Amino acid sequence: MTVKVLVAYATKMGSTASIAAAIGSELRDAGCDVDVHELGAVQAVTPYDAVVLGSAIYQRRWMPEAVRFLRRHERQLTARPVWLFHSGPLGAARDQDQPVPPDVARLARLVHAPAVKTLAGELQADAVTHHRDLERLVGDSRDWQKIRAWSRDIAAALLTSAPALER
Template identity: 45%
Template sequence: MAEILVAYATKMGATKEIAEAVAERIRSAAHQVTVLDVADVESVEQYKAVVLGSALYAARWRPEAVRFLKRNAAALARKPVWLFHSGPLGDDLSSQKAPRKVRELATRIGAEQPATFGGRLTPDTAVGFFAKKMAQGPMSGDFRDWNAIELWANHVAEQLVAAR
């Protein structure tokens, strides 16, 4: 059984790729990690810690990620939890914060506020009419900063090692 759960909610796959990179970094710190779509998580009880990431669309987390936080709030409050979201397009992420409900849930379970990572919107990964139209314009591209993601994952891994 894995010690750490890295769960994600994604629409176009970019958040899943970030979750996998975070999991790989945690594994390199000698932890067993399970990576799952939030829809496939039956319980968080068996995990020592949880990392949850959600795609961010129109300043909102994916509904299934918010439901996951609500449904598991009591269990998550008893273990270390880290949150992240991805989705802003462009280089300026400074003004992007989590939706109010997610900020409230993070506080309720004792987690830090979510880390923000850029998103990806490209013609080959866009899903839905509006996303496909946007992917043909100036906001098209991969805005994920893999160095920032690695630094954050290192932070998580270091805290997990310290908690041992």
């Protein structure tokens, strides 16, 4: 049986999209059947056996569409394995786990997701035109090895439980 996985993400400047693509590619290499979509393009999670969902962090919050998605699909997400990540920290803070916003933490508990994974982000020069204090953080802090390692952990968990996912 092939495990069908949705990797869905919310982004403002695009760097979380590449993280989602890398997760998708690693899961595919492990034998999963994967769709990678921006959250706005996802109508339902019911076609999928498992979901990986992530959001960029802005001002310590998730993108509103990601929180809305978790709320809207809570019941269906509860019925399948879910992994959550957020992308944000930059520069010297790149390896620091970021606090999970309370609304997300509550929803993560409801859908029985494991601890939210923090993945370092990328800050583009365009993003800081109104935030001069952030100029020194411009650059790409994304850690592709960490992203791939986490994706392999997900794949291993999924493939171990594949028979149980059969619906």
